[in-house]
Amino acid sequence: MLYLLVIGPILAGIISILFSKKDTRLFIVAAQIVQFIYALRIFIQVRTDDTIFNFMSNVPEGIAITLMADIISSVFILLTTTIFLMMIIYAFHKDYFTTQFGFLFLVLQGLIIALFLSTDLFNIFVLLEVSTVVVAILIMINKEKQAIYDGMIYFFVNVIGTAFLLFGIGMLYRTTGLLDIRAISQVLPQLEDPRAVMLPFAFMMTTLSLKTAVVPLFSWLPKAHGTPSAPPVVSAILSGLFIKTGVYMFIRFSAMFEPVINVQEVFFLIGFITSIFGFIMAMGQNDIKMILAYSTVSQIGLIMIGLNMGSEIAYWGALFHVVSHALFKSTLFLAAGQVYHQYGTRDIRQMRGVLKAMPLTGFAIIFGILGVTGAPLFNGSISKYMISYGSYRPIVQFGLNLINLGTITYFFKFATILFGKDNRAEEAKPPKEDLLSELLVFIMGGLILVTGIYGPTSMNVLFGYEVAVFSAEYFEKGIVYALMIVAAAGIYNGIIKQGGLLNRISHIELTFNGVITSMTGFFLFMATYLYFVL
Structure with missing residues (x-):
């Protein structure tokens, strides 16, 4: 039953309140493992038996409140349970993992899954409203002044x-x-x-x-x-x-509106503008989390380009980029949290030598950067290859290359934290309880590589779409990527490093x-x- 995917984490969150702090965490991890297994079962059932429907009443179809799991929503649900399980394991030993936090986190999971399953417009509206409240509370959970301001703006x-x-x-x-x-x-x-x-x-x-x-x-x-x-x-x-x-x-x-309204051209253009604007804003940031936040704006723009290009391969490439982005952006945000905890600052100008001080986190950051910039053998290269393959118009190819150059440039700036001399007076090792978090971040970074090496297989397993990656074109894009790294280094040292207008x-x-x-x-x-x- 699909509704178990929705009420399961919410009930687990309610039940977890009854346990002590340590037992609460163990129970939530166990509940997440069960949730992941059930989501995997639903995914396999959709791939073998086609779309699953749950009608929540005995009234005629089209009027009854319906939950639907098809090839797209089942992938999104599996992705949701996977990411949430990893987040729970990462936060297991963290001080902020309180009973209240665990409850809110699990409720948010149930709401996200409900949004992926629901076909009723009013239900979707209600789910969005409730999730807005939950997210706002999670943003403000540490009750700091800036967090409360940001949470209220969001709300x-x-x-x-x-x-x-x-x-x-x-x-x-x-x-x-x-x-x-x-x-x-x-x-x-x-x-x-x-x-x-x-x-x-x-x-x-x-x-x-x-x-x-x-x-x-x-x-x-x-x-x-x-x-x-x-x-x-x-x-x-x-x-x-x-x-x-x-x-x-x-x-x-x-x-839903396609039979009477099609505005792909508009959102295709909006996607381009969003992606370019996002990487320009990211280039000028010095806060490690703000770089990643504006990077999300840029990557969402790229996804919108693929969805609205009017090409089948670009459409499925955009969906694969959704999965890829979830992996490498989650990895980078968690790694940023580790680095901030270790260095006591979010200013990348004051962070150097991360790869030496925190090798597992450092390599996870490298994998994440290679994924988001579309380096060969990493998952972003496959999704970007498919989006690029969707159009041979020179202006489109130029725009996509410009977006990727911008992405490489601001992540060239981000990567400066990995190398150089650590000038901190005291180089403290991460607390022992953080070793689990570091290992998890590294594993997530490894998934970015695995889903890239086996990109076509991943596409087929997840979406049932077979994509042929031509070696000559893939090699050509690898050469272009290498040239872009050189260009990004020049832009960083010649423009971004100098500050000014940007x-x-x-x-x-x-x-x-x-x-x-x-x-x-x-x-x-x-x-x-x-x-x-x-």
Whole structure:
């Protein structure tokens, strides 16, 4: 039963409150292992028996509240349980792993899985609202002033954002009389005038664009993902996994409206702008978590490019990049937490010699960087290869190479923490209890390499999509990658290291009023565009 995937972690969180602190942690780890095994069972069942449906009442299909696990959602659920299990093991000995934290963390897992399974629009709205509250509390859990400010900004921006979704759902329900995504997609082609769903589409896509943090609706993400006092596992979950709920809903809602509305060109362009803007902002950051947060903005832009390129191989490449990004960004955020704990600062200018001081974490960072920059043999190279293969237009290829050059450049800056002389007065070794965390981060880094070496096999196992990687083209992209490293070194030493204008631009951020204004502007732009093209 699919609903067990939703209520399982929530019940485990409630039951865990009854145990002592140590027993709570053991129980949660055991519950996560069971959750992972069950998610794997559902994934295998979907791959062998096709889509699974759970109708939560005896009313006709299309009206009943439905949970659906298909080839895409089952992968997202398996990814969710895998990442959460790793996060729980990482945090096992951490001081912030309290009963309250464990409960909230497991509730968030249940909410994320419910978002991947639900086909009912109103349920999706409720799940987004509740998850907003849970995430805001997790951001503020250490009760520091900056964390409370960032958490409240996240909360109010996303509550207002989901209000757009509610307006769109209400208008769509008035037009179709339905709330089920699959049923609506079957009814929409029967509409006499596609403009009847123009406003619902604009409202709903405004919310999803906020949730995926595309330009100009990205300003909340660095605050939420880069909060100074937020536990590393919270930042890792938000950036590596929770942001993917917006991507997943974009896929589902786009498919729902596709019979009458197709705006792939618009979101293709928005993806490019988002990716370029993200790497420009990342280049000027000196805070280790802020670099990673803006990197997420850039990578989400790349995913949106692949999803909206109009090419089958690029579409599946974008989905594989979702999985790849979850692995290498979770790894990098956890590694950043280890480094911050060891060095007592988040300023990369004050961190040197990480590879020598913390070898396991250092190699995990190397694997993560090679993954996100698309180095040969690492998972990012396969997903980026597939996205690039989706179009031979010179302007598209130039844009993709520009994005990857930007990615390599800001991670060239990030990688400076690995080498050089450690100037700390006292080089303290990590506490013994951190060795488990270091080992886990290293294992996650290893997964980035394994899913890259066996990239085509991973694609086939996960999505049932067979991709042929041509040796000549892959080798050619390897040469281009090497040349980009040389160019990135030049850009870093010649421009970024000098600071100046780039630093000033990268620290510009929208106020709360600015974010709300940009949200309204995005809605008006989308509604106006649809008015003229429909």
